[in-house]
Amino acid sequence: MRRHLLTDFELMILLAVLRVGEEAYGVPIAREIEITAGRSVLLAALYTALDRLEGNGLVTSEMGDPTPERGGRAKRYFKVTGKGLKAVKETQRALTALWTGIPALKGRPA
Amino acid sequence: MIPPRLATALLLRFGPQNDPVVGDLREAYLRGKSSRWYWSQVLALVCSNAYRAICPSLSGAATAVTAAVLVLELPFLAHSPTPLDPHRWLLMAIYLAPQALVLAVPVGLTIGMVGGPPSQMPSRLQPLMLIAAAFGSLMTFVMAGWVVPAANQAYRVTAIDSDALRGVAELTFGELHSLMKTSQSSMFAVAQSSERWDVMAHYYGRWATSCAPLAFALFGICAMSLSRMSRRIVAIAVACAYLAYFLIAPEWLKAFPPLVVAWAPTTAVAVLAVLIWQVSRFRASAVSNGESSPP
Numbered sequence: 001m002r003r004h005l006l007t008d009f010e011l012m013i014l015l016a017v018l019r020v021g022e023e024a025y026g027v028p029i030a031r032e033i034e035i036t037a038g039r040s041v042l043l044a045a046l047y048t049a050l051d052r053l054e055g056n057g058l059v060t061s062e063m064g065d066p067t068p069e070r071g072g073r074a075k076r077y078f079k080v081t082g083k084g085l086k087a088v089k090e091t092q093r094a095l096t097a098l099w100t101g102i103p104a105l106k107g108r109p110a
Numbered sequence: 111m112i113p114p115r116l117a118t119a120l121l122l123r124f125g126p127q128n129d130p131v132v133g134d135l136r137e138a139y140l141r142g143k144s145s146r147w148y149w150s151q152v153l154a155l156v157c158s159n160a161y162r163a164i165c166p167s168l169s170g171a172a173t174a175v176t177a178a179v180l181v182l183e184l185p186f187l188a189h190s191p192t193p194l195d196p197h198r199w200l201l202m203a204i205y206l207a208p209q210a211l212v213l214a215v216p217v218g219l220t221i222g223m224v225g226g227p228p229s230q231m232p233s234r235l236q237p238l239m240l241i242a243a244a245f246g247s248l249m250t251f252v253m254a255g256w257v258v259p260a261a262n263q264a265y266r267v268t269a270i271d272s273d274a275l276r277g278v279a280e281l282t283f284g285e286l287h288s289l290m291k292t293s294q295s296s297m298f299a300v301a302q303s304s305e306r307w308d309v310m311a312h313y314y315g316r317w318a319t320s321c322a323p324l325a326f327a328l329f330g331i332c333a334m335s336l337s338r339m340s341r342r343i344v345a346i347a348v349a350c351a352y353l354a355y356f357l358i359a360p361e362w363l364k365a366f367p368p369l370v371v372a373w374a375p376t377t378a379v380a381v382l383a384v385l386i387w388q389v390s391r392f393r394a395s396a397v398s399n400g401e402s403s404p405p
Contacts, residue, residue, distance in 0.1 A: 026134035027141075043151050044158040047131055063130070069140065073133025 004056070004087040005094055012037055013049055014088050017059065017078050025064070025075040050078060058084030113139045117152040124156045124238055131155065156238075163235050164223075171222025174349070178214030179207065181353055186265075198268060205265035208258045212250050212319055213356055216243075216326040217349045223330045224345040236331050243327030251320035255283030278308045286313040307368050311360065314372030322376045329383035335390035344386070348379060 006014065016032040017024045029050075030041040053059045064075040080088070099105060113136055121132060135155075139148050183206045187199065223239075263280040267273060281289070289309050329348065333341040355375045363371045 026130060027138050030134075030138070042154045043131055043134055044154040047126075048158060067133075069137060070133030071136045073129045073136070075133065076130035 004058075004083075004090065006087055006091045009045070009049055010053060010058075011088065011091050012039075013046065013053065014058065014080055014084055017080050018085075018088075022077075024078045029078070053084065054078075056083075057081060058087055111140060113148050114145050117145075117149050120156060121152045123234060124159065125152065126155060126159045126162075160235060160238055167222040167226040169222075170225045171219045173218075174221040175211075175214045175218030178217050178349070178353055179210040182210035182213060182356065183207070185357060201268050202265055205261045205268060208253055208261040212253050212258060213322070213353065216246065216250075216323040217352060220326040220330045221345050221349055224333050224341045233334075239327050239331065240324070243323045246323035246327075247320050250323055251283075251316075254316040254319050278312050281309075281312070283313075283316055286316070307364055308360070310368035311363075311372050314369050318373045318376040322379070325376045325380040325383065329379050329386075332383040332387040332390070336386065344382075348382060351375075352379065 012033050013029065016029045016036070019036075020028045020032050026043055026046060030043060030046055033039060033041050050059060050061070054061055059078050059080055061076050061078050064077055066072045066074045118132075118136075121135070125132070135148060135151055139145075183203060186206055187202060259276075259280045259282050263274070263276055266277075266280065278286070286309060290313055330345075333345060336344065352375050
């Protein structure tokens with residue numbers, strides 16, 4: 001079976017969804033990526049990637065209740081599926097394998 | 111604290127029909143994000159939504175543009191005055207490209223848009239299409255006015271392999287404008303073997319060609335009300351007729367005033383668009399009257 005390797009942004013999103021846990025919707029996912037990766041996130045890009053991940057069966061989503069704070073708009077909560085978790089692990093393995101044996105990268109990360 | 115109203119209106123009008131993202135933006139703004147951040151997010155969402163709507167039509171449009179460019183270029187390349195080596199042939203094809211592209215791009219984009227599945231171009235995006243078409247018209251004006259004449263002259267020089275006097279098609283928009291007021295003899299001095307009719311037809315023709323993207327966008331929007339098969343047939347027929355008009359030898363058209371000859375194709379496309387719109391309105395009202403009348 002072909003291994004599903006993720007792009008860096010997809011990997012960040014899946015990790016952010018896993019880190020945020022039950023409250024994983026657009027704003028906390030974007031904030032988690034911004035804080036941990038130091039990278040600003042466009043919600044358009046985030047939702048495009050999440051839609052693609054959902055299409056590939058790596059995440060699932062369900063709608064929450066509308067809240068006044070959000071102008072009566074509902075939240076869309078995301079969860080990583082078993083297939084998504086497997087893809088994260090496979091990507092991690094592939095990246096770690098690439099990492100090892102490079103003298104320039106030895107020592108503590110910057 | 112209320113998010114920027116204009117940005118929110120833009121988002122609701124042209125953004126994705128995706129409630130969560132609108133709520134996410136509002137929530138993040140209320141939690142301290144800046145107006146600039148809000149605007150950048152909204153513009154990205156609008157652009158991404160438009161791209162998603164257009165994307166499936168792009169391959170059809172690219173094919174149509176390529177076909178139209180070939181149709182417009184091949185007759186010129188086939189009647190080259192000197193024997194062709196591949197290098198010169200390629201150069202001449204490149205120099206002819208701007209002239210072909212100003213006609214082929216609006217035609218090809220319209221075929222791509224009209225040929226796509228029905229849900230691909232939501233009506234909410236139609237104003238964006240008209241704005242894009244207006245920008246296209248502006249670009250075409252610059253291309254037809256200044257880039258095409260320079261490219262045409264380069265084509266002539268390459269074709270005969272020496273310096274060539276410019277004809278009317280090689281004059282810039284400004285030069286054509288100033289020639290409109292001069293005598294026939296001074297016209298000959300600037301544009302080789304050109305009559306007043308040619309100068310006027312080219313001058314008006316460049317205005318008309320510049321308006322073609324708007325006329326085609328209007329046609330495309332109106333054609334979307336037809337069934338998929340009908341609008342495909344109509345669009346291909348219009349595209350073929352429009353391109354064929356520019357391959358007619360100018361001598362055959364000289365019986366008509368230059369203004370009419372120049373504006374005929376663009377006006378015909380716009381008139382057809384209005385006709386289709388009227389027919390669709392008439393059919394829609396007939397259907398609603400039929401539904402509301404008692405059995």
